[in-house]
Amino acid sequence: MNISPYFTDLYTSYEAELDDLSSDSEGKSALAKRLNEKRQEIEHILPMIEFAPEMVTVIFYNAFGFNNPKIMQGIIFSEPEGYGDDFISWNELSKHLNIASWAEKLIDAILNTEGGDLFMVMAAALEFMRSNGAHGHYPQPEIIENEEDNDEDGALQLDESGSNWLSEQGFESVETENNN
Structure with a gap:
């Protein structure tokens, strides 16, 4: 199993x-x-859990100890969409x-906010990923190479892919800049 795209993207942020x-x-x-300052400003940053959750989740840096890595892996391997029977609740997790005693007050404030339950599960998952080296300890899919492909072709494809992504983001490609 792999870390879900949801948690992969969120962890990067x-x-x-x-x-x-x-x-x-x-x-x-x-x-x-800075973490202390953010923790003191919890009431002011709470609205951000909906549109910039990574800016709030950092307040839980080192707040959790994980007694059941399998449950945590189950969370980070899944997508929270629908947030129903398939995704664990904060109460269960x-x-x-x-949980560090200093975090209890912060958790209560978040749980009293719409979306707080899912947010807390997500915050714990991100802390689990950080404390366990993020992507390093989880099985990743094997890359099967075609014998006809060589590293140069792979590098060219990666370069083209990167250039395409940059163009989609509104940046000029390196080729365009070099030709100007």
Whole structure:
């Protein structure tokens, strides 16, 4: 099984947010201070759980201990769409976590917000991924190479794919820039 696209994409944003918070403009470590500030501002950042959840989930950095990795893997291998019988509730998941006492007040505030239950499951899943090296410990699909393909062809396809993606994002391709 693979990590679902939902959690893969969300983790990328989560990791970027943590990186942004990690150091100040002078390059000094600022993560603890900035996380504390965010935790103190919970009421102000709560509306962001709907449109920028990664900016809120960071407040749960080191908030959870995971007693049942299989449940956590089941979560990150699935998609929360529909959020019904197929996806675990926070009430059920919290039974399998050690939760830091400082996080209880934050959890209560989030659970009293629309979408808070799903958000808390997602926050725990992202913390699980971070604390376990994200993508490193989970089985990934084997890449079967065609004998006719070589590394140069693969690199060319990757380069074309990257250029196409950049064009879709509104950037000019390297070829266009070099021709100007």
